[in-house]
Amino acid sequence: MSSSxxxxxxxxxxxxxxxxxxxxxxxxxxTLYQRxxxxxxxxxxELKAVDVEGVEPMAHPMPRxxxxxxxxxxxxxxREAVLxxxxxxxxxxxxVPKIVE
Amino acid sequence: MSVxxxxxxxxxxxxxxxxxCTSQEIVRDVLAExxxxxxxxxAYVELDEEDALAQAVEADAARARGTAGPLTGIPVAIKxxxxxxxxxxxxxxxxxxxxxxxxDATAVARLRSAGMVMAGRVNMDEFAMGSSTENSxxxxxxxxWNTACVPGGSSGGSASAVAAxxxxxxxxxxxxxxxRQPASFCGCVGLKPTxxxxxxxxxxxxxxxxxxxxxxxxxxxDAALLLGAxxxxxPMDSTSSPLDVPDYAASLTGxxxxxxxxxxxxxxxxxxxxxxxxxVRKAIAQCxxxxxxxxxxxxxxxxxxxxxxxxxxxxxxxxxxxxxDGVRYGLRVExxxxxxxxxxxxxxxxxxxxxxxxxxxxxxLSSGYYDAYYLRAQKVRTLIARDFSEAFARCDAIVCPVSPxxxxxLGSCADDPLKMYLGDIFTVTANLAGxxxxxxxxxxxxxxxxxxxxxxxxxxxxxxxxxxxxxxxxSTAWHxxxxxxxx
Numbered sequence: 001m002s003s004s005x006x007x008x009x010x011x012x013x014x015x016x017x018x019x020x021x022x023x024x025x026x027x028x029x030x031t032l033y034q035r036x037x038x039x040x041x042x043x044x045x046e047l048k049a050v051d052v053e054g055v056e057p058m059a060h061p062m063p064r065x066x067x068x069x070x071x072x073x074x075x076x077x078x079r080e081a082v083l084x085x086x087x088x089x090x091x092x093x094x095x096v097p098k099i100v101e
Numbered sequence: 102m103s104v105x106x107x108x109x110x111x112x113x114x115x116x117x118x119x120x121x122c123t124s125q126e127i128v129r130d131v132l133a134e135x136x137x138x139x140x141x142x143x144a145y146v147e148l149d150e151e152d153a154l155a156q157a158v159e160a161d162a163a164r165a166r167g168t169a170g171p172l173t174g175i176p177v178a179i180k181x182x183x184x185x186x187x188x189x190x191x192x193x194x195x196x197x198x199x200x201x202x203x204x205d206a207t208a209v210a211r212l213r214s215a216g217m218v219m220a221g222r223v224n225m226d227e228f229a230m231g232s233s234t235e236n237s238x239x240x241x242x243x244x245x246w247n248t249a250c251v252p253g254g255s256s257g258g259s260a261s262a263v264a265a266x267x268x269x270x271x272x273x274x275x276x277x278x279x280x281r282q283p284a285s286f287c288g289c290v291g292l293k294p295t296x297x298x299x300x301x302x303x304x305x306x307x308x309x310x311x312x313x314x315x316x317x318x319x320x321x322x323d324a325a326l327l328l329g330a331x332x333x334x335x336p337m338d339s340t341s342s343p344l345d346v347p348d349y350a351a352s353l354t355g356x357x358x359x360x361x362x363x364x365x366x367x368x369x370x371x372x373x374x375x376x377x378x379x380x381v382r383k384a385i386a387q388c389x390x391x392x393x394x395x396x397x398x399x400x401x402x403x404x405x406x407x408x409x410x411x412x413x414x415x416x417x418x419x420x421x422x423x424x425x426d427g428v429r430y431g432l433r434v435e436x437x438x439x440x441x442x443x444x445x446x447x448x449x450x451x452x453x454x455x456x457x458x459x460x461x462x463x464x465x466l467s468s469g470y471y472d473a474y475y476l477r478a479q480k481v482r483t484l485i486a487r488d489f490s491e492a493f494a495r496c497d498a499i500v501c502p503v504s505p506x507x508x509x510x511l512g513s514c515a516d517d518p519l520k521m522y523l524g525d526i527f528t529v530t531a532n533l534a535g536x537x538x539x540x541x542x543x544x545x546x547x548x549x550x551x552x553x554x555x556x557x558x559x560x561x562x563x564x565x566x567x568x569x570x571x572x573x574x575x576s577t578a579w580h581x582x583x584x585x586x587x588x
Binding site for chain 1: 199200201203204296297310336339340342402404405407408409411412419423426427428429430431432433435436437438439440442443444445447448451453456457459460461463464467473474476477478479480481482483484486516518519522533534535560
């Protein structure tokens with residue numbers, strides 16, 4: 001996977017990463033983001049100067065424990081109101097393009 | 102002449118209780134002022150007048166029945182990323198235009214059950230990504246103090262509406278300063294509560310380990326009232342805190358004596374506008390004259406905060422925004438297969454800053470780069486949080502600037518996202534550490550732009566920072582200043 005990227009940490013293969021993020025970019029956007037993101041990566045590179053030896057990563061501000069709800073039936077949401085927001089609906093289901101030929 | 106819109110939540114509560122005014126009168130005055138000046142400011146994304154008045158009728162009826170509480174009948178404007186049943190929730194994005202919320206966010210539901218009137222939704226940077234509200238795909242919002250300047254962001258609609266007296270109060274969200282910075286730019290009070298103090302259920306996610314809902318108001322007491330109404334555990338958000346919610350507003354003492362305020366030397370550095378520096382230093386001296394003891398503290402990892410924030414926030418955003426795929430809600434742009442549908446929809450629906458952050462976030466999480474960027478940033482986050490816990494062992498709260506600058510001219514950060522990111526240096530730290538922070542008006546530049554004092558507190562020390570803010574506010578008149586706007 002990493003061979004798809006340029007070696008230098010300050011230069012990103014914008015088109016490839018946009019593909020991963022499911023974003024279609026115009027050639028103008030590609031040029032603009034390349035310049036801006038290289039600049040931003042150059043800036044965040046300063047983190048490499050921090051001594052993080054032995055420091056635990058922090059994923060969350062508060063101590064977290066797993067929370068399970070009771071296995072009980074309940075009503076959640078208004079189906080008609082939810083489906084009203086869908087771009088395409090048939091028989092109370094979302095319609096999407098064909099996935100398997 | 103509309104006058105009730107100029108009152109605070111606290112004042113309106115007294116007027117309503119005594120029968121001196123009705124909720125309908127308040128809402129009418131708010132609507133009149135909005136119709137007069139919003140064509141210039143453009144804070145509101147949508148305000149359904151009939152719906153707001155119907156809620157006011159219901160609030161007045163509740164009062165007649167004797168079932169009203171202190172907030173019943175008072176209107177509040179909601180940032181357009183909190184779900185309000187039946188209303189829009191664009192998040193400032195084309196990708197959600199036309200969406201109608203099927204439910205109320207918990208914070209909204211609690212304000213409703215306190216009797217408040219949901220009076221419109223206000224503009225913001227797209228998906229809360231930005232510091233000027235210029236990243237909204239819908240409209241440009243202006244600063245009421247100088248309409249050539251930005252209102253700050255991302256809750257720029259909230260702050261400008263409250264400052265311009267076309268909202269009594271507003272609810273925003275703060276992921277890296279999005280409540281405190283616009284409050285500072287517009288001369289309002291803005292509170293970012295501790296992570297977990299208010300349920301995030303129904304708040305459209307930007308960066309889930311950093312997001313927090315907060316009020317933007319004209320006074321500290323109003324912020325305390327709204328915090329009290331929204332805070333508390335919610336089964337729908339497992340990260341919401343089970344800690345009891347005190348009566349913040351009733352507990353305000355206005356007493357500064359004996360408190361130790363820490364001044365972090367890393368927050369008074371080169372790059373801060375001299376007039377901002379002067380206002381904040383004067384405010385700190387005022388706290389001292391009110392009886393606080395000022396001590397110097399150090400937050401040595403501050404210089405790494407912006408880089409840490411922009412790695413972690415964009416990483417979380419890149420996953421959170423994967424949900425906008427054109428399938429279940431929002432915009433759809435057809436494609437030959439599902440992948441093409443996703444790519445076309447997201448290309449057409451997202452604005453420039455959102456795409457930039459999604460790409461950056463995807464990159465820092467990708468194989469081969471995860472350790473160097475994301476994991477390393479998480480470790481630096483630990484160091485930043487540790488800085489604060491060490492500082493709070495030596496003081497009751499920290500006082501510092503909100504932003505290195507006052508509001509800047511519209512367009513001045515166009516095409517230079519990094520320049521805008523660097524302005525977030527004094528606010529992102531609180532989100533990274535999960536602590537609470539308050540912005541209180543503390544003066545004006547010679548150009549007439551407001552400056553804010555930031556008061557940072559340890560986790561769940563909201564009462565303390567509100568108390569300090571209240572004592573300072575009551576000894577000054579900054580919060581009573583109002584902008585002159587020609588409608």
